[in-house]
Amino acid sequence: MVAHLLSLKWRLLLNGFRRSPGQIVGIAIGGLYALGVVAALIAVLVALRWADTETAHTAVVLGGAAAILAWAVVPLMASAADMTLDPSRFTTSAIPMRQLLTGLALAGFIGLPGLSTLLVALFTAATWWRSAPAVAGALVGAVLGVLSCVVLSKVVTTATASLAASRRFKDASSIVVFVPLVLMGPIVAGVVGGVSSSTDYLPGLARTVSWTPLGAPWALGGDLASGDAAGAGIKTLISLATLLALFACWNALLKRALVTPRYSGGSGKRGGKLGLFGLLPATPTGAVAARALTYWLRDPRYAAALTVVPLLPVIFLFESGQSGGYSMLMVLGPLTAFVLAWSIAADVSYDNTAFALHLATGVRGIDDRLGRALACLAFALPVVLIFAVGPFFLTGDWGWLPGILGLSLGVLFTGLGLSSIVSARYTSSVPLPGDSPFKKPPGNVAQTLAVQFGGMAVLLVLLLPELVLVIVQSVTGDPLWGWINLAMGALLGVVLFVAGVRIGGRWLDRRGPELFAQLSVHR
Amino acid sequence: MSVQLPDSASTFRVPALALRGLAKRFGGKIAVDGISLDVPAGSFYGVVGPNGAGKTTTLSMATGLLRPDFGTAFIHGVDVWAKPLEAKKLMGILPDGVRLFDRLTGEQLVTYAGLLRGMDREIVAQRVGELLEALDLSGDAGTLVVDYSAGMTKKIALASALIHAPRLLVLDEPFESVDPISAANIRGILDNYVSSGGTVIVSSHVMDLVQRMCDHVAVVAAGRVLAAGTVDEVRDGATLEDRFVQLVGGGNRTKGLEWLRTF
Numbered sequence: 001m002v003a004h005l006l007s008l009k010w011r012l013l014l015n016g017f018r019r020s021p022g023q024i025v026g027i028a029i030g031g032l033y034a035l036g037v038v039a040a041l042i043a044v045l046v047a048l049r050w051a052d053t054e055t056a057h058t059a060v061v062l063g064g065a066a067a068i069l070a071w072a073v074v075p076l077m078a079s080a081a082d083m084t085l086d087p088s089r090f091t092t093s094a095i096p097m098r099q100l101l102t103g104l105a106l107a108g109f110i111g112l113p114g115l116s117t118l119l120v121a122l123f124t125a126a127t128w129w130r131s132a133p134a135v136a137g138a139l140v141g142a143v144l145g146v147l148s149c150v151v152l153s154k155v156v157t158t159a160t161a162s163l164a165a166s167r168r169f170k171d172a173s174s175i176v177v178f179v180p181l182v183l184m185g186p187i188v189a190g191v192v193g194g195v196s197s198s199t200d201y202l203p204g205l206a207r208t209v210s211w212t213p214l215g216a217p218w219a220l221g222g223d224l225a226s227g228d229a230a231g232a233g234i235k236t237l238i239s240l241a242t243l244l245a246l247f248a249c250w251n252a253l254l255k256r257a258l259v260t261p262r263y264s265g266g267s268g269k270r271g272g273k274l275g276l277f278g279l280l281p282a283t284p285t286g287a288v289a290a291r292a293l294t295y296w297l298r299d300p301r302y303a304a305a306l307t308v309v310p311l312l313p314v315i316f317l318f319e320s321g322q323s324g325g326y327s328m329l330m331v332l333g334p335l336t337a338f339v340l341a342w343s344i345a346a347d348v349s350y351d352n353t354a355f356a357l358h359l360a361t362g363v364r365g366i367d368d369r370l371g372r373a374l375a376c377l378a379f380a381l382p383v384v385l386i387f388a389v390g391p392f393f394l395t396g397d398w399g400w401l402p403g404i405l406g407l408s409l410g411v412l413f414t415g416l417g418l419s420s421i422v423s424a425r426y427t428s429s430v431p432l433p434g435d436s437p438f439k440k441p442p443g444n445v446a447q448t449l450a451v452q453f454g455g456m457a458v459l460l461v462l463l464l465p466e467l468v469l470v471i472v473q474s475v476t477g478d479p480l481w482g483w484i485n486l487a488m489g490a491l492l493g494v495v496l497f498v499a500g501v502r503i504g505g506r507w508l509d510r511r512g513p514e515l516f517a518q519l520s521v522h523r
Numbered sequence: 524m525s526v527q528l529p530d531s532a533s534t535f536r537v538p539a540l541a542l543r544g545l546a547k548r549f550g551g552k553i554a555v556d557g558i559s560l561d562v563p564a565g566s567f568y569g570v571v572g573p574n575g576a577g578k579t580t581t582l583s584m585a586t587g588l589l590r591p592d593f594g595t596a597f598i599h600g601v602d603v604w605a606k607p608l609e610a611k612k613l614m615g616i617l618p619d620g621v622r623l624f625d626r627l628t629g630e631q632l633v634t635y636a637g638l639l640r641g642m643d644r645e646i647v648a649q650r651v652g653e654l655l656e657a658l659d660l661s662g663d664a665g666t667l668v669v670d671y672s673a674g675m676t677k678k679i680a681l682a683s684a685l686i687h688a689p690r691l692l693v694l695d696e697p698f699e700s701v702d703p704i705s706a707a708n709i710r711g712i713l714d715n716y717v718s719s720g721g722t723v724i725v726s727s728h729v730m731d732l733v734q735r736m737c738d739h740v741a742v743v744a745a746g747r748v749l750a751a752g753t754v755d756e757v758r759d760g761a762t763l764e765d766r767f768v769q770l771v772g773g774g775n776r777t778k779g780l781e782w783l784r785t786f
Contacts, residue, residue: 269628269665274648277634282647287638291624298626298667354622357683359588361639362611433622434669512607513590 001095005103009110025446034112041120048127056127057222058206064124064145064218065209067117071149072156101251108150121146128221137232138221144239145217151246158253183311186318210235213242284363288371292347293378301350301431305343309383312336313390326395333388333408338459340380341415345455346428347372353519354433359512366505369420373501376416384408403473403482406489410466413493417500418459424504425511426451427518465492537600539564539691539722544594545584546746547577554580556746557594562724562739564599564690567717569737569754570726571763573771577746578726579619582695586616598691612640615684617677619695619726625669629660629679632668636683647686654682657712659705673700681709692716692723698732710736730764744771 041063048056095103108114121142128134210219216238223232276290296302313332320326348355358368388408392401428448460467466489473481508515540562547555555577562568572578583589585596587603587610596603603610624632630651637647655661658678663671668679681697692713698706713723713736727733733740734754740763741751749770750757758766 270662272630273628273665274631274634275628277631277638282638282642282644284639284641287635291627291635294631295624295626351624352622353620354624356588356618356621357624357636358639360586360611360616360618360684361636361687362587362608363639364608433625513588516588517590 001099002103002106005100005107006110009107013110029445031112034116038116038119042123042126045120045123046126049129053222053226054203057210057219057226058203060124060127060222061206061210061215061218062202064121065212065214067121068145068149068152068214071113071117071153074153097251097255101247101254104154105147105151105247108154109146114146114150117149118142118146124218124221128225130225133229134221134225137224140236141217141220141239144236144243148213148217148239148243148246151243151250155246155250155253158250158257179307179311183314185315189318189322211238213238216242284367285371285374288358288363288368289375289378292344292372292375295350296375296379299350299433301433301435302343305339308339309336312339313387320394326391327397329391329394330397330400330404332391333384333404334411336387337380337384337408337412338415340376340383341412341419342456342459343419344372344376344416345419345422345452346430347419347423348515348519349423349427349430350433351519352433352522353516355516355519359516364505365424365508365512366502368508369424369501369504372423373416373420373497377412380412380416384412399479400473400482402479402486403470406482406485406487407463407466407470408489409486410463410489410493413490413497414462414500415459417493417497418455418462420500420504421507422451422455424508424515427515428452429522432522462496536564538562538597539566539599540585540693540724541597541600542581542585542594543596545581545591545596546593547580547584547589547591554746555584555591558743558746558748559594560741560748560751562691562722564722565717565720566722566739567713567737568722568724569733569740570724570743571728571730571733571740571767572726572743573728576743578743579695580746581743582616582693582724582726583618586614586618586693587611588616588618612687613689614691614693615687615689616692617680617684617694617697619699623668623676623680623683625671625676626667628665629668629671629675629682630655630664632679633682633686637686640687642687650686650688651682654685657708658682659708674702674705677701678705678709685712690721692721694723694725696727697725698727698729730762730767734758734763742767742770 045060048059051059109118122139124142125135125138128138206215209215210223216235219235220232220239223229223235276293277287280286280290280293296306312335313329316329316332320329351358385405385408388405389401392398426447428451429445466485469481469485469488473479473485538561540560542558542560545555545558546553558577558581570578570582580589584591584594585603587607590604595605598610598613601610601613624635627635633651633654634647637650638644652661655664658681660675660678660682663675668676671679677697677700681694684692684694697709701709713725717723725733725737737754739752740754740757742749742757750766754763757763761769
């Protein structure tokens with residue numbers, strides 16, 4: 001039975017490759033990325049072979065503890081836990097509990113995260129290639145540690161499965177997780193700064209952590225290398241006890257989960273609140289705009305993109321604080337304009353087959369395009385204006401204001417116009433409605449990349465006038481070019497916006513059914 | 524086959540839906556193989572067929588969701604593929620296996636469908652209230668559709684299809700996962716609609732339901748129409764289910780599986 005579960009998981013993984021060539025390209029890119037990270041970590045572990053015992057011990061223990069924590073937290077936060085072998089699917093199969101647990105635990109190793117972690121962990125043996133007991137300790141520790149990783153992540157996902165299945169939790173967690181991700185740069189810089197200022201702190205931390213379940217398995221190699229056999233013995237016991245406790249927890253949780261159906265919340269709410277549908281004009285365009293704006297707030301796939309916006313100035317301010325100059329802040333306006341305008345380039349793909357309603361009601365293409373673009377513009381325009389003007393209060397270099405304002409407006413309007421064309425003609429693979437924004441979307445990754453990068457290249461060409469004017473101004477230093485740019489950005493932008501909405505609308509009228517057929521492939 | 528051509532005796536009355544040589548191929552598989560069919564105005568028309576018979580494909584092509592390889596469809600004489608916007612005004616459709624904008628509340632979704640069709644806000648508001656009341660959804664009007672049960676989702680989609688008072692309703696599997704009380708409720712609404720002159724087309728593979736509910740029926744299998752006409756004509760004295768099995772073939776495969784009797 002264990003073998004069956006393993007082969008099932010293997011088969012599911014392989015069949016994932018067989019869907020389409022684009023899928024293989026996407027998986028290959030993901031695989032290469034993982035391979036790069038794994039290779040780098042292995043290189044570090046091998047290099048640590050020549051470091052002194054204390055440093056090597058500190059690095060391995062803290063790294064391992066971080067890995068265990070990551071296995072517990074990431075699937076929870078991303079609500080993208082690997083559910084290919086969801087235990088609830090085996091409810092009816094009457095598999096003995098012990099075999100189910102063993103099978104699912106081992107199956108956790110099949111797949112990129114499992115294999116990568118195992119591989120890196122085993123290479124701690126290279127770090128402790130100093131004496132036979134140390135190598136043996138490192139290998140035993142690696143196996144215990146990686147098993148703890150896998151089982152802990154199963155415990156966490158099983159425990160929260162019924163909570164995580166509720167829509168509100170999913171929505172909230174998938175947005176919240178964006179904040180640390182976006183702020184990764186400043187956070188890492190802060191940690192690195194703190195670490196370099198207190199080098200004595202880490203070995204002490206590692207010594208403490210090595211007595212906890214998080215660090216114990218990873219400390220075996222180091223303890224044996226420095227001859228602390230008693231310590232290694234106790235830590236082996238700690239690791240084994242941890243693993244047993246985790247298995248017991250998982251066993252209990254799984255038994256309960258298999259007989260308890262998932263909670264899906266929601267109680268009746270009477271109507272009467274039309275929200276934006278009551279505020280915006282009662283025309284097809286107004287209705288589309290109301291729907292799109294409602295989605296920007298309610299759908300985590302859109303809302304996640306929105307949370308990035310207020311974090312952008314934080315990142316830029318941080319970078320400026322590091323480098324000492326505020327001139328980089330001027331990029332904030334145009335960049336925000338690009339991010340927001342381009343965010344509707346896959347709008348119809350986000351609709352998925354719900355787009356059938358637009359097709360069935362026979363809404364004109366131009367109403368559809370204009371509604372979506374205006375919805376985005378409604379909040380993008382004030383945000384971009386603030387972000388374009390704001391930095392000058394810090395830099396004081398007001399001569400650049402008209403030029404930057406022109407470029408920002410140009411990017412925003414041109415981008416919205418181009419997005420209206422792109423999303424009317426091409427589909428991108430995006431997370432399905434209701435899925436986490438992080439979930440690997442189904443479908444052709446190669447086509448998505450082609451559409452996204454091709455579209456951005458076209459956008460760059462359309463923006464050439466504004467960009468040239470920025471360059472001219474920086475060469476001549478004459479603010480007159482900035483004023484010309486302001487007029488150019490606003491005028492050319494609006495012209496291209498109108499053109500984009502009209503062309504996109506016409507394409508939608510002509511090719512609506514074909515677009516819908518493309519959307520129906522993934523649902 | 525009772526395919527009537529426009530120049531036959533029935534020209535004085537334009538059919539609510541006329542399919543002419545509709546055909547569609549997906550890759551190497553021919554899903555719909557030249558279907559022609561007349562649905563008389565004012566009829567309650569059932570389309571039955573086994574899984575994969577091409578029911579959904581045919582209805583998608585008839586309603587402007589899927590472009591046919593050959594042939595076309597007329598809604599009250601308006602060519603769906605030549606004048607799509609005009610034809611779509613005349614019909615309300617409930618496609619099967621299609622998502623809804625489910626982050627809207629039920630009330631918002633139906634309002635959205637009405638406003639997309641360019642209707643007045645007051646009329647939409649009034650009709651939404653009445654539709655939700657009739658479909659017994661007013662208690663959940665403010666709940667997001669994503670939190671609805673499967674049956675409620677079907678009902679809210681039906682409300683979206685009814686909001687503009689269409690002359691023709693095309694419903695693909697409207698009773699799937701709908702509980703018996705809601706089903707009776709929907710049938711009541713549809714019966715009223717037909718008796719006041721509307722036309723309803725439903726696809727289903729529940730023969731009993733079609734026999735009780737519909738006055739006309741077409742049996743579709745492997746992308747062709749095997750029989751069409753009034754329910755009494757088609758079933759020819761037998762039950763619709765027996766006649767269906769006889770027409771489509773298969774069935775009666777009771778050989779094998781002897782071990783099922785030797786516990």
